[in-house]
Amino acid sequence: MPLTELQLPTKENFYRNIQHSASEMDNLITRWRNLAEFVGRIDASDFDAMGVPVGTGPGMVRTDLTNFRILLNEVVDLYDGNSVVPTNLPSEIIDRIRTM
Numbered sequence: 200m201p202l203t204e205l206q207l208p209t210k211e212n213f214y215r216n217i218q219h220s221a222s223e224m225d226n227l228i229t230r231w232r233n234l235a236e237f238v239g240r241i242d243a244s245d246f247d248a249m250g251v252p253v254g255t256g257p258g259m260v261r262t263d264l265t266n267f268r269i270l271l272n273e274v275v276d277l278y279d280g281n282s283v284v285p286t287n288l289p290s291e292i293i294d295r296i297r298t299m
Contacts, residue, residue: 228278235271238264263295 208216241264246253251260270285270292277283 228275231271232275235268235275238268238271260299263292263299266292267296 246261254261266287270287270289273283273285274289
């Protein structure tokens with residue numbers, strides 16, 4: 200359904216919103232790339248030092264963080280124009296990270 204005349208933004212507002220959204224997306228991708236690199240550098244001794252429990256499978260922090268890093272890398276790869284086949288369902292990974 201098309202917008203009514205009252206709902207249409209001015210051309211300046213429209214372009215400003217688009218430019219702002221594009222800048223936000225670029226900034227987020229940069230943050231995600233950096234976060235993926237940081238999480239990728241964490242090894243078992245770091246987890247031990249932080250007191251993160253050992254274990255595998257869904258609901259285990261080490262597994263969840265690894266899956267989160269993979270998800271971040273896949274999003275960044277997609278943004279960079281690389282072919283991506285998702286390893287896991289992103290919404291499940293995000294929900295587990297949010298509730299850890």
